[in-house]
Amino acid sequence: MRRSVALLLLVLAASAAGAADAPALKAGVFDPPRAAPDFSLRGSDGGELRLSRHRGKVVALAFGFTSCPDVCPVTLATLTEARKKLVAAGTDLQVVYLTVDPERDDAERMRSYLASFDPSFVGGTGAPEQLEAVRKEYGILAEKVKTAAGYAVAHSSSIFLIDREGRLRALMPYGHPADDFVHDVQILSAP
């Protein structure tokens, strides 16, 4: 009895120490993490895009559109730089980019747009109601706004970080440098 109580205390102390030592992420952290909602969309690689297909890798999930004049190019350039550094350090990162503008963003357009950043990036498009359902699951806002050239889409600019087990662990607000992604992805990739 004494031995099992001592063992229990040891386990509790070890887990408390582990929690205290857990390195903090630069991104905002969900606690407890929930399973990242899965989806089935048309992938920019021509196949079906399912989030669960990337289980085993850390995924950076971003929402945007290929005609975005400012936020998306910065986000994707940051993720390109982060992935380059991660790959050099032996860690993989899968970037998944879902459109908020399915009227203009077909699979081919997304493929060529993403390839200009990093050919490994995967885009997702589909019917407007399909994409709206995905946005709702992630709490993403997107609204069409008229512009002189036609329209743009005002959208949430944060990036979700999903761990190797498919849990929605963190949300990186727009504007963080590539090194913050490198830092967090390395922590999330640790076994």
Next chain:
Amino acid sequence: MSLRRPAVRLAAAVLLGVAGVVLLVGIGWAALAPIRFASREEVFEIPKGTWARRMSGDPVEILPSEIRLTLGIRDVLLLRNLDDVPQTFGPALMMPGQSFRLPFEVASSYQFACTAHASGQMTVIVEPQPDAPWARLRWRAKTLWRREEWR
């Protein structure tokens, strides 16, 4: 009565003097003492029953549309959903019982889309750490004022 007047004046002068010294000591402390908090988290919670109250027409405001944080002192935003339904709180959609902890490392103004506000926007202003005495004094005075305002 005439004997009393000088005594009253003296007592008043002593009291004023003491009050002045206390005020000076207070200002000196506020300017020079390092700012310490047990936690760097600024916590906001959605209480249980918020959704039901909103549905019944009660315009519940939990999260101010502008939040001010200070680097090195209060630079972590901690949002908790204690309600029974998912809630969008600042930048994050949180499930019941879930929390979202967002640290800041750069002094700046951050805009987040937020459905919890009528404007659809939430601003987090992160101010630099007040290291100089005057900055500390101003920070303490502002913090005291904001807390009174928010109460």
